[in-house]
Amino acid sequence: MAVTIQTAVHTIPSPRQLKWQEMEFYAFIHFGMNTFTGREWGLGNEAPSLFKPEGLDASQWVEVCKSAGMTGIILTCKHHDGFCLWPSDYTDYSLKASPWRNGRGDVVRELAEACREHGLKLGIYLSPWDRHEPSYGDSPAYNAYFLNQLRELLTNYGHFFCVWFDGACGEGSNGMVQEYDWDAYYRAIREMQPDAVISICGPDVRWCGNEIGHTRKSEWSVVPETMKDNEIIQAKSQKKDDGTFSQRVDTTDEDLGSRTVLAKVDHVIWYPAEVDVSIRPRWFYHADDDDRVKSVDELIDLYESAVGGNSGLLLNIPPDRRGVIHENDARNLREFGQWLRSTYGNDLAGKAxxxxxxxxxxxxxxxxxxxxxxxxxxxxxxxxxxxxxxxxxxxxxxxxxxxxxxxxxxxxxxxxxxxxxxxxxxxxxxxxxxxxxxxxxxxxxxxxxxxxxxxxxxxxxxxxxxxxxxxxxxx
CATH class of the missing domain: 2.60.120.260 (Galactose-binding domain-like)
Structure with missing residues (x-):
């Protein structure tokens, strides 16, 4: 049975989706153990003593993001290596085991306080894949572990605008493949942070389909309901960092919501797109990328094609080993912000x-x-x-x-x-x-x-x- 035009038109955003869409442009902060090892995907056996951002300044992160016209920040609280940027009660593989801040550091708290002080919203990324945790692969045990960590973050750091999941999924050290309990994760978020959108592997915001900034000519927010499961299907998940997964652009997915599509599906949902892309060639900081930061003109193109193409723009800005956003990134972002304000701060039609x-x-x-x-x-x-x-x-x-x-x-x-x-x-x-x-x-x-x-x-x-x-x- 085809979806009628009336049904498609009366499929509308939830209040949380509407608030998210109005944010338009916000930052991803990829920071953690990989910053100090030079990897993109850690192995989970890196020594906590490697983490030592002696000049960490979360207020500088926020100031740079705000100067660029961003409205929020999403922090990689735990990446695939399993190292936690907060002192988790459920693992020793966290800042408690690092000499940084004498074992009493908490990057999540420092960023949360800086965001509140400067008026930016905060979101969290928590990798379901954990290459350090021994219970990973024992699905019930690991899901309980993951939910405990999720609850820690959701209850101890104030309001979040977003919880961001990816679907990376590999074998545990026991040789078993973990089955994530997505429904339990979603219930916990709705209970403790009901205003937060759940993005990418979640029901509120979908992935645009690539990590290179490609956007569709026609970006429909009303799409087939089946799309909400695209990124959580284990067989399609990313299992290795070979540089190809994030670069793919499948042209067969260019039309997601036209009348032709509606005629072939039974149910549709409001599921808007987010474009996630890094200001550098890679997601974590690497010194040899310092001269490969996206130019102001490239940032303008990204902004106008993504935000101006009915999508949110999530721009990754990786702090360096000092714990600050590098001068090259900061310079281009500030200049971009100046352009954004000078261009879109003066509407010539205001008195038309x-x-x-x-x-x-x-x-x-x-x-x-x-x-x-x-x-x-x-x-x-x-x-x-x-x-x-x-x-x-x-x-x-x-x-x-x-x-x-x-x-x-x-x-x-x-x-x-x-x-x-x-x-x-x-x-x-x-x-x-x-x-x-x-x-x-x-x-x-x-x-x-x-x-x-x-x-x-x-x-x-x-x-x-x-x-x-x-x-x-x-x-």
Whole structure:
């Protein structure tokens, strides 16, 4: 039985998913034993004494992230090697066994306090795969162990916006393959951190499918329900760090939610995409990557394709062995943040007059698309799958970005649109796009105009629009 258009449209985000989407851009901090061994995947037998970030400064991490325009940080509290960046009561393989801070260190707490002080949200990554823990592979015993560690983190460090899982799964030292009890993990999170999204191997946020920043032309948030199990299927999980898993881009997955897809599935869910990518070639710090940090222009491309393509952007920034974000990374991030504020901090459409083709019958006045409020929106009457908006900016402006936003609490509806500007009495084509969703950034040739027009040419039902912004980037 095919999913109807009405069912797809009335599939909407939960309050936690909506809050997550509004965060837009946040950091991954890969830091731990691998930082000091030069590995990406530790073996679980590394000596705790190796961990000695004598200059660790969590406030510097937060300051750099905030300067880049980020809204939160997700910390790798435990990676596959099993070494815990907090003093866990359930293993000796943690900071308790390290001479750093005289065995009383707690990276999670230091970062949590820095985030609270500077107004950033905190999330945690906890690897289910643990190459140190002897019970790994004894599924009931290890699941109990993992839940104990999860509860420690969920109850001792304040509010989390996200719990981030990957599906890496290998054999334990006993030669057995661990079966993760995902449902038990999810229940614990919902009980102790009900506002946190559970990402990637979880029901709230899905992986875009690669770790190189590739984004789809049309990114649907309403997708087949079966997708929520993609990353937790053991047979498909990552079992070795060979450099190929994270680089894959499967072009057969480009269409996840069109009408063609809806006709082939029985159930859909709201399951938005996250793009995770590192500012360096690898996830943990390596000194020989110091001159391979993504440039400001590359960061701009990432931001505009991910956040501007109806996805969240999770950018990894690995602190170095001192325990600080390296100068090269920090410099590029600060410069990117300056660009972000100068570009998107000045909406040329803020005082525009807006005329809709069906204004007299509109459900909400069209002026709401430029009022800067995400809770208000324009929507033509039921039955109008095609609609038209004209903006009068009041005077001619030079611009090269237009940002469109749907009112996603009302579902994802727009399937295709066109942008035009008026030259004399003639309307000139400017841009053609497909889905909009939470945010669509349209990158344009430099254009000078006073009048703009949006033609929504295909929509699932009468469309909504909560934002129409016009901007200029000097780069």
């Amino acid at each position: 007059n807006v005329r809709a083709s069906c204004t007299r019958d509109a459900v909400v006045d069209a002026k709401h698309v430029v009022d800067g409020c995400t809770d208000t929106f324009w929507c033509p009457p039921a039955g109008m799958e095609k609609a038209e908006l004209e903006l009068d900016l009041g005077e001619e402006y030079v611009f090269n970005r237009i940002v469109l936003k749907e009112h996603i609490p009302s579902g994802q509806r727009i399937e295709r649109f066109q942008l035009e500007y008026r030259q004399g009495e003639r309307w000139v084509p400017l841009y053609e796009g497909t889905v909009v969703g939470y945010k669509k950034i349209c990158r344009l040739p430099q254009t000078k105009a006073r009048y703009l027009r949006l033609n929504i040419t295909e929509s699932r039902i009468n469309p909504t629009l909560s934002g129409f912004g016009v901007y200029f980037s000097g780069r």
